[in-house]
Amino acid sequence: MQKDPIVREVATWRIQRLFELASAETRKGEKESLRLSKRYVRIAKSISSHYKVRMPDKVRNSICKGCGSILIPGLNCKVRLASSKRYIIYLCSCGEEKHIFYK
Numbered sequence: 258m259q260k261d262p263i264v265r266e267v268a269t270w271r272i273q274r275l276f277e278l279a280s281a282e283t284r285k286g287e288k289e290s291l292r293l294s295k296r297y298v299r300i301a302k303s304i305s306s307h308y309k310v311r312m313p314d315k316v317r318n319s320i321c322k323g324c325g326s327i328l329i330p331g332l333n334c335k336v337r338l339a340s341s342k343r344y345i346i347y348l349c350s351c352g353e354e355k356h357i358f359y360k
């Protein structure tokens with residue numbers, strides 16, 4: 258059942274939809290909406306592990322590993338370039354750094 262491609266497709270679709278909802282809630286910036294946003298991220302993570310589907314790169318790269326919030330540059334994270342090492346540093350407001358490599 259879990260290897261059914263349609264089930265996996267629906268799981269990916271749900272992860273993407275939860276990511277959209279979480280981003281929208283994060284942008285509102287209120288305390289209650291931030292709590293909702295983190296809840297959506299938790300649900301997306303559990304869907305990903307339950308159905309063994311990989312989160313899309315765009316989704317995976319914008320979730321903070323420390324606090325589980327959606328990283329939005331200029332709102333709750335700072336962005337720097339480590340050009341000699343060829344990666345982008347996302348510094349979350351909780352203090353966690355995320356490194357994303359580029360070519």
Ligand SMILES: [Zn+2]
Pocket residue numbers: 321322323324325326349350351352353
């Ligand atoms: Zn964080």
